[in-house]
Amino acid sequence: MSDLNERYIVDEHGTRVGVLVDVDRYRKLLDAFEELESIRAFDEAKAANDEAIPFEQAVKEIEGKRR
Secondary structure (H helix, E strand, O other): OOOOOOEEEEOOOOOEEEEEOOHHHHHHHHHHHHHHHHHHHHHHHHHHOOOOOOHHHHHHHHHHHHO
16 A cells, blocks of 8 residues: 555645545455454454354344344
């Protein structure tokens, strides 16, 4: 990620208010962010020391809450 080719959007005072990235770079950033979220969720679940339940039971409980 050292070759970012950063391009900024600035306001009338020259303050950076946004950044432009190409679509491929944006998708890679989103993928990395989603992976990091998954890792954090796993770490939180692991640290909670909750009782493990079967996958099928978890799906039923989640679907029951959606209704």
